[in-house]
Amino acid sequence: MRLISGDLMDQSSLVFAVAQAQPDEIYNLGALSYVPVSWRQSTTTAEITGMGVLRMLEAVRIVAGITGSRTPGANQPRFYQASSSEMFGKVRETPQNELTPFHPRSPYGAAKVFGHYTVQNYRESYGMYAVSGMLFNHESPIRGPEFVTRKVSLGAAAVKLGLRKTLRLGNLEADRDWGFAGDYVRGMTLMLAQDEPDDYVVGTGIAHSVRELAELAFAHVGLDWRDHVVIDDALLRPAEVDLLCADPTKARQKLGWKPAVSFEEMIAMMVDSDLELLSDPRRRGDGLIRELADLW
Numbered sequence: 529m530r531l532i533s534g535d536l537m538d539q540s541s542l543v544f545a546v547a548q549a550q551p552d553e554i555y556n557l558g559a560l561s562y563v564p565v566s567w568r569q570s571t572t573t574a575e576i577t578g579m580g581v582l583r584m585l586e587a588v589r590i591v592a593g594i595t596g597s598r599t600p601g602a603n604q605p606r607f608y609q610a611s612s613s614e615m616f617g618k619v620r621e622t623p624q625n626e627l628t629p630f631h632p633r634s635p636y637g638a639a640k641v642f643g644h645y646t647v648q649n650y651r652e653s654y655g656m657y658a659v660s661g662m663l664f665n666h667e668s669p670i671r672g673p674e675f676v677t678r679k680v681s682l683g684a685a686a687v688k689l690g691l692r693k694t695l696r697l698g699n700l701e702a703d704r705d706w707g708f709a710g711d712y713v714r715g716m717t718l719m720l721a722q723d724e725p726d727d728y729v730v731g732t733g734i735a736h737s738v739r740e741l742a743e744l745a746f747a748h749v750g751l752d753w754r755d756h757v758v759i760d761d762a763l764l765r766p767a768e769v770d771l772l773c774a775d776p777t778k779a780r781q782k783l784g785w786k787p788a789v790s791f792e793e794m795i796a797m798m799v800d801s802d803l804e805l806l807s808d809p810r811r812r813g814d815g816l817i818r819e820l821a822d823l824w
């Protein structure tokens with residue numbers, strides 16, 4: 529059985545949940561994950577994104593009866609932690625690999641670093657099977673509309689259908705290594721299938737700017753992004769992560785992982801999906817466009 533966490537629970541509830549479920553694998557994907565909100569809700573971010581990892585590991589340790597140092601319980605579940613490329617922040621080198629030093633640029637990034645080191649510490653202290661996937665940005669048609677890829681795919685579709693005239697964006701110069709979420713989930717399961725627990729960088733190794741993303745999405749519906757994208761300084765972040773680009777050599781060599789979907793295919797998939805979504809009057813009625821008015 530697999531337990532996929534996403535909620536903020538207190539310690540005893542987590543112990544109860546793990547004891548009840550008796551999972552073989554635990555995927556800790558729970559986080560306050562939208563970076564700009566982490567400045568406005570910094571302590572909540574530390575609680576959920578950082579302390580949540582410690583509480584999950586404690587629940588596993590308690591249920592597995594691991595009390596001393598390096599005494600791996602026979603029935604302990606394997607634990608996956610969703611670490612993030614945001615930990616590299618103001619990057620010390622490009623591309624970034626498992627040994628690149630961290631320099632987080634937001635309360636979110638700092639909380640992820642805490643979670644990352646906590647996993648490493650539990651592995652080394654208790655011999656627990658706990659790994660961190662240092663995942664670069666991963667997207668899909670069900671990505672939240674606040675994240676830039678989905679915002680742009682929805683924006684291009686809405687403009688094409690005559691529902692909106694413009695799309696507001698912040699920093700067009702930021703570069704990200706964007707991949708398809710389905711490929712990255714495959715990487716997560718591969719990590720827990722190895723004989724020895726270890727940490728892995730997962731990304732495509734190719735970076736694109738937000739400007740290129742907008743250009744591609746609007747071109748896919750036959751439009752020129754420059755006619756519709758408006759820059760809004762209110763969307764700039766207090767401290768930006770300018771460039772993230774993965775070196776996924778270790779994942780390729782040890783896990784046999786490589787992405788199946790390219791950036792271009794993924795953006796086309798997302799724009800097509802949003803065209804379909806916004807063309808359906810019943811689904812459009814769910815207020816998505818209205819909801820997005822603030823973000824746009």
Ligand SMILES: Nc1nc2c(ncn2[C@@H]2O[C@H](COP(=O)(O)OP(=O)(O)O[C@H]3O[C@H](CO)[C@@H](O)[C@H](O)[C@@H]3O)[C@@H](O)[C@H]2O)c(=O)[nH]1
Pocket residue numbers: 561562563611612613614663664665666674675676677679696697698699700702703704738763765768769772
């Ligand atoms: N969201 C957003 N981002 C914008 C906008 N305009 C420009 N950007 C830029 O687009 C980049 C990507 O922003 P997001 O899509 O919000 O993702 P993120 O901050 O890189 O974080 C995502 O990826 C991380 C993995 O590296 C995840 O850890 C994190 O939870 C999140 O999924 C950032 O540099 C941001 O400044 C905008 O209107 N909205």
